Amino acid sequence: MRYLPLTEQERKEIQGQLGIGGIDELFTCIEEGSCLFPAIDLPPALSEPELLQRFAAFGEKNRFQHYTSFLGAGSYRHFIPEVVQYLSTKGEFVTPYTPYQPEVSQGNLQAMFEYQTMITMLTGMDIANASLYDGGTAAAEGVLLAVRKSGKKRILVSSSVHPEYQEIIRTYCQNLNYNFGEIGFQNGDGKVNLQELQSQLNGETAGFLFQSPNFFGVVEESRKIGEIVHNSQSFAIQVVAEAMSLPFLTTPGANDIDIAVGEAQSFGLPMAFGGPSLGFMAVKEMFLRQMPGRVVGQTVDIDGKRGYVLTLSTREQHIKREKATSNICSNQAWCAVRAAMYLSTMGKQGLESLSRHNHMAASYFVHKAAALSQASVKYSRDYFNEVVLEFHTLAAKDAVDRLREKSILAGVPLSWFYPGKERELLINFTEMHDHADIERLLKALGELK
C-alpha cells in the first residue's frame, strides 16, 4: 500500500528487535475477550484511478452544476483568483500542524497575523482572533463572550439573524441557564424593531445580537442599535454573514459595535456544500482576555529579529482546562490563511470595487423587477447583494420549482425558516452573475403565471 513504507522484511526486523513472535503480540495489552481483530465490513481497496472514477461518479450524480444559481443565505459564490488556489494548496500551508514550534512555523504565523490585521481593517475593530469554525459557531461564541464579560445572563437575539445561527446559539447555550429574548423586525423595511429592542433591554441584559446585512439582505441601522444597547449597559454583537459587504458598508467598529462575528467564506473559499468555511471574531480591546480561540502576536527572537508566536494562551483550554474561555482547539487556520491570500490579492481597490459591483448587480435586479407584475421586491432600500422578492399570489416554493425547469435555482424560499413567509424568496447576486444571467432570471420570473 503506497501510504505504508515499511516492507515485510522491515516489519519482521522490528518485531525481532522488540522480541515478539508476531504482530498480534503488540495488542496483548488490550484486555482478553475484548473482541480483538473484528472483521470490518468495508469494500476492497480502490487503486488511485479507481478512486478518481468513483468520485467523478459522485460528481456526475450531482446535477446542481447544470443550473444558474441565485442561492445565497449564508454561502456565496464569488470569483476565486487562480493565485489563491495555487498558493493555498502548497503543501507547506496544507500539511503543517498548529504552530506549536514557532521557529519553524513563521510562515503560517505571519500569514495569520496578517489575516488578523486585515480583519481588523475590514471590521474597524481593535483586535481579531485567528478564526473560529464558521459564522454560526462564531455567533454562539459572541454570545458566550458577552455573558462572560458582563457577568449577566440575559441575551436578546434579533429574529432576522440567520436561522441556522440562531439554532446553533440555542444549542450552545442549552445548559447554561441563559435567559433569551427575541427581537422582531419591522414589516415595512425589514429592520430590527428598535422600539421593541428598547423595551426588552434592561439592566440584566448582557447583549443584543443582530445581523447586518440581516437574513433578508437588509442593512441595519447599526449605529442606532449600538447607542440603544449601550444605554442599558449591554453589549452590541453584530453578525456579518456576507463578509463581502464589509468594504462597502460602515464598519461595526465605526458604529461602536462591541463584538463583530461572522462568516468570511466569501474571501476566497468555495461554497464546498457549506464547509469548511471561516468563522471570524473581531472585538473591542476590552474583550482581549476573554476572547475565545487562538491569537497570533508579534514579538522578537533572542537576536532581536521580528517574529510571531501564538499568544495569550492563558485563556485557552490546554492551560486553563475547565476554566478556559472556550473549548476550541483546532480552528480554521488554513481557511484564514487562504482568506489572507484572497484579501491581499484583491487589495484595497479590488475589494472596494468588487463589493460595490455586488451591490450594483442586486440594484439592477431591483430596478428591473419593478416591471414584474406577479411579484415585487419587499425591501427595496438598504440592501447589499441579497433581496427578498415577494410574490403577490404564488408560493415561493412553487416559483422555485417552476424556475428549476428552466435551469435556474432562483433562491431560498423564506418559508423554510419563517412560517408565514410563504410568498417570499431570498435572491442573491454576486459578481458571478452577468447581465444576461439577471435578465434570464427576470424573464423567467415574468413568465410565471
Next chain:
Amino acid sequence: MRTLPPPLFEKSRPGKIGYSFPEIQFPGADVAVESGSLRNGLPDEFPQLSEVEIVRHYTALAHLNYSVDEGFYPLGSCTMKYNPKINEKIAAQETLNAHPYAPHELVQGNLEILHLLADYLIKITGFGGISLNPGAGAHGEFTGMLVIRKYLEGKGDPRKMVLIPDSAHGTNPASAVFAGYETREIPSSNEGIIDVETLKRYLTPEVAALMMTNPNTLGVFEKNIKKIADLLHQNGSLLYMDGANLNALLGIVRPGDLGVDVLHMNLHKTFATPHGGGGPGSGPVAVAAHLVPYLPVPTINLSNGTYTVEYDRKQSIGRVKNFYGQFLVIVRALAYIMSLGRDHLRRVTEDAVLNANYIRKKLADHLDLPYSSPTLHEVVFSDKNLKVKTLDIAKRLLDAGIHPFTIYFPLIVHGAMMIEPTETESKETIDQFIATMIRIIGEAETDPDLLRNAPTQTPVRRLDETLAARKMMLKWRREENA
C-alpha cells in the same frame, strides 16, 4: 538562511493591482443604501500589491513552514501522518462544490458521500449511529457531552459531574463545562491508567459520565475499559471516549464493542485529512443505539435509493454547525478509507504501533520512561536525569531538521516528550530520528549549552513569548514597525 519577508503592509504601494475582473455596467442601477451606511473605502494601509508580489510573499512564507510534506513530524496525540495528494485533487473537484441549499435532488452525489462515510465510520468503530457535523475534535466532545446530558435529562436527571483522568487533553474539561457540567479529576494509577478501585470512590449518583481517552495520552490502553463501562452503567452514568488516538485501534478493537456510549474521532488525525496549520478538522461523534435520537441535526437518510435530509428530530440536541459540517474534510476522509479498504485498514494501526514501540525500545536506554506499561501508537518519556529541559531537546531537534514531539503533555509526566511516529514513516526515517535523539541526549551531557542556545539554524531563534503576552501586538501597526 531563510528570512521573514516584510509584512504585506510594508510592501504595499498605492495603485498596485493584483486582481482582474470585468467592469460590468448595470444601466439604471443606483446605490440604494442611505449614505450614512456607506463606507468611505478601506484604510489606506490595506494591501495593494501586484500578482507577482503576492506569489513571492506567500512562497517566501511557505518556505518558513515545516510540514509533513517536508519531513518527520512525531507530535504525540496529533497523528501527523502523510496526507494523500489524490484526496486534495478530489476535494477540489468542481462537481462537488455545491451550494449547501441546492435542492436535495440535485446534490445526491454529495449526500451519498456523507451517508457513506457515516456508514464506514460506524463499521470501523462499532456504534449505532453517528453525526458528521462537528467541526473539530473539541467540537465533537462538546456535541457528545450535550448528547449525554440530553439523554440523562430524558431519564429525569442530567446529573452534575463529569469525571476526567488527570492525563486528559484540556479540551475534555472545557467541553464538559460548556455542556453544563462540573468536572472532577481522577488520578492515574502507577500503571498510567484509570484504576478501577479508585474510580469506584468517585462514582457517586451525581456522576453523569466519565471522559476517557483510549489509548490514553500516555499511549497506554485502558485495559479495564469493559469493567469501567459496567461500573458506570450500573451507576446510571455513561462512558465517553475521546478518540484522538483511534489510530491505535483500527481493525484491532471497536470501541462500540467495549461498552463505550459516545466516541468522537478526528478525521484530521486518524483519517489522514491535512491539519492545514491548525484546521479545518472534523470531529464526527458516534453513539450507541440508545443515544441516536439525541444526535445533532441534520442527518442524512437513504430510502428507496434516494438520499434525504432530516432537519427536525424531536429529541435532538439541535444544530451544532452550519449546513452539513466540514464537507470537504469529510470527502478526503472517505477517499482515504476507500483507498485503504478492508485490505489495509488494520495494517495502518499495526505499522503505527510497530514504529512507536521500536522508538520506545531504542530510546528506553537513554531517556526516563515514567510508565513501564506496554504502549500502542505513541510513547512518552520524561526529562528526568537530564542536564537540560525537554524544551532544549526539542529546540535542538529543530536544528537537525526534525519537527519535535509534543512537549510538556500529558501534564502528569515531568517534562513530557510525547512521540507518535505514525505508520507513514519509513524505517530509515525512524532510524535517523533515533540516532539524532541519541546524539542530542549525548550533547546534553557534554555540551548542554548547545541545546540551551538552540535553534540556530531556523529563520528565527527562540522567540520572546513573555514580550508577546505583555506588549500584545496582535495586528500590524506602522509605528511599531518603523
